[in-house]
Amino acid sequence: xxxxxEGGCRCGAVRYRVAGAPAATTHCHCSDCRRMTGAPTLAWxxxxxxxxxxxxxxxxxxxxxxxxxxxxxxxxxxxxxxxRASRPGLFDVTTATLDxxxxxxxxxxxxxxxxxxxxxxxxxxxxxxxxxxx
Numbered sequence: 001x002x003x004x005x006e007g008g009c010r011c012g013a014v015r016y017r018v019a020g021a022p023a024a025t026t027h028c029h030c031s032d033c034r035r036m037t038g039a040p041t042l043a044w045x046x047x048x049x050x051x052x053x054x055x056x057x058x059x060x061x062x063x064x065x066x067x068x069x070x071x072x073x074x075x076x077x078x079x080x081x082x083x084r085a086s087r088p089g090l091f092d093v094t095t096a097t098l099d100x101x102x103x104x105x106x107x108x109x110x111x112x113x114x115x116x117x118x119x120x121x122x123x124x125x126x127x128x129x130x131x132x133x134x
Contacts, residue, residue: 006055007098009073009080014057016080016093018047023090026132027106027122029115036070037079040116043095044082045104052081052091108132 008015024046033042059071059081067085072078082092095101109121113129121127 005098005100005103007080007093008056009076009078009097011073011076011078013075014059014073014078014080015055017053017055018045018093018098019051019053020047022047022104024132025095025104025107027109027125028111029109029113029119030111031114032064033111034116036064037094040119042079043101043106044092045095045098046090046092049083049089049091052093
């Protein structure tokens with residue numbers, strides 16, 4: 001049986017479901033994630049696009065640059081998703097918005113070159129100064 005998990009925004013207006021294993025799980029330190037969430041870091045679970053479904057409500061989308069889309073709840077403002085045209089077929093969900101965020105702990109830290117000095121990294125996972133692929 002395929003594993004599924006659900007998550008959603010703070011107010012409950014938008015709900016999503018993910019299925020199967022994620023393609024990757026990351027803990028991101030980039031300035032874009034900080035500014036889009038108001039948090040010092042952001043954890044992501046990255047799934048094949050076909051394995052993510054919005055099951056209630058509708059994502060509002062903000063395009064921060066050509067081909068980069070952030071999905072959020074228009075009612076409460078919770079940041080929920082991320083897509084990038086340069087990574088077709090992948091759909092990221094913010095790990096902390098899952099009903100059980102413990103299901104998908106980060107397997108690597110990315111953009112550590114932009115990490116705030118007062119944030120401590122997990123020494124048990126690989127670190128990448130930029131993305132894990134470049």
